[in-house]
Amino acid sequence: MTLSEIAPDAHIDWLKIQGFDEKQALRVKWLSKDMNEHETYMQDFMEVFETLELWGPSSKEDTSKAYSLLTSHPTHILEIGCGKGNSTITLANLSKAKIIAIDNEQSALVQLQLKIKQHNLKGSVSAQCMSMTELNFGADKFDVIWAEASAYIMGVEKALANWQPLLKTHGFIVFSDLVWLTDNPSQDSIEHWKNDYPDIQTISTRKSQIEQAGFELKHTFTVSEQTWQSYYQPLEKRANELASERVNSQAILDIKNEVNLYKSRLGEFGYQFFIAQKK
């Protein structure tokens, strides 16, 4: 067992003592990589992702499906880890809400700003650079918190506990997370996620955690295979393009291995939407 598995918070504190800032420390945890190689690893990793539109398995169809399961019309939405803002724009088109979309990656927010301008959404959507661990909006502010493929960065249980107070009573949290879809995953899936996402859980464990954090789980569904493909096909193409220039890049190798696992073992694990209401 590694420190990150036994005590994830202590691991982050330790990384901060080693001189990593919070953003870097979360990334080391999130990518579960060797920090001695961290600089190069992150550079290569970002070089792969920077030109990609999707930074996680997300689509207009699945975002709209999750939104349609809300039982009231939100007026204030907080989106956490919005990336380049594809879901943000979908939410803005589906709702009449004021949306605050946050991420700690300024380059992604620049792309979202362009989309806000292009879709004429300046009055309803604001993009803000901040960390999901330091959301100082005050209590009872939002009808909906939306977090696609981002809660895992600080840990789902911690995210649920920290974000719950920001919601109004009966407000909703909608998040997506990688889960086991079978009780008997293959050894290569187990080995891969043990390194890359040690906190992967079954749907029923996540359900218990959601309820322990003061929510009632109202709906849950697995994102479609098409959604996965729209994420991993451009990712694979980009990793292959860069692989010839960066023959020894561990980051590119890891991305290619992960894509191969998606191709061969998808169905054993998947991204799951959880739509839960604050009690």
Ligand SMILES: C[S@@+](CC[C@H](N)C(=O)[O-])C[C@H]1O[C@@H](n2cnc3c(N)ncnc32)[C@H](O)[C@@H]1O
């Ligand atoms: C896997 S991506 C998902 C992005 C987007 N929601 C999507 O589905 O395409 C995770 C996002 O969380 C952001 N992120 C990472 N650490 C963060 C932090 N501490 N605070 C806020 N956002 C963070 C990343 O920059 C990235 O945009």
